[in-house]
Amino acid sequence: MAGLHLAQLNIGRLRYEVGDPRMAEFIDNLAFVNDLAERSPGFVWRYEDDSGSAIETRPFASDPRMAINLSVWDSVEALERFVWQTVHKRFYGRRHEWFERMDERYFVMWWVPAEHRPTVQEAVERLRHLRQHGPSDHAFGWESLPAAQLWKSARCA
Template sequence: MTDAGHLAQFNIARIKYPLDDPRMREFVDNVARVNGLADQIEGFVWRLKDDSGNAMDMGVHGDKRVLPNLTVWENVAALERFVWKTLHYRFYQKREEWFEHIEVTNAMWWIEAGTRPTLDDGIARLDHLTQNGPTDYAFGWQQIAGAQHWKTARCPAPSEHAA
């Protein structure tokens, strides 16, 4: 996948419990903290948010249990640094406590600098990746030349646990 402009990233997570459930407290209590970190990291451009400062009240395909996250980054290195080398990674490692397993949760695509994708854009890209596999229209970490941190830092998918 070719690097052109900025990198848009969309991911989803389906919560196991209502956001006000005590089992979700650690996650909910740290959303603003992790988002604030993203907002300040070098290479961060933009993220989708509503008046609450996050996107947790926006559902995907009409399902309010599916939380969207849509961000734009100057480059792959900035996104990798945020995802795998900051406090964000600590919460990523605990995702199975809060979220149900979804086979494809993340889609990325290149956009022209200054473009602000919509929630519908993110949903369309993720749906395309799920149905068609990686293309220039939507791809994952595996298709990004030079992306390295995800290979060693990511948590194994449930199917990778059995060997």
């Protein structure tokens, strides 16, 4: 979409505390996967806290093990390629080792002006909207993007 970029928020409840040895492989590879994202065609921006990732950010005060990933991409195709056609897919395939299963939506996308960088609060609001109202122009998942097809074989949301 001309003048617009695609923002995405992905949340997950960690199975263990960040310092737990069972989380080590995931934590130790965050920088690698984030660097890969930043070098990927179409990458625009990602939220970082003082850790250099977003692993220390806790948007839900009631749930200290809830982790987030918030980024902006220049197109659906760029995000889809990164998620499903890079090493990211291997880590996604092992998510059950590090994240609890969630029964409610944990992934949301929305269009933003090209120069906009969403806040964590804005992103969480979009996820809440999607959970309460379903897909709309305000908040949606892969199923709302006809150009996106790769998610169908490795469902993300």
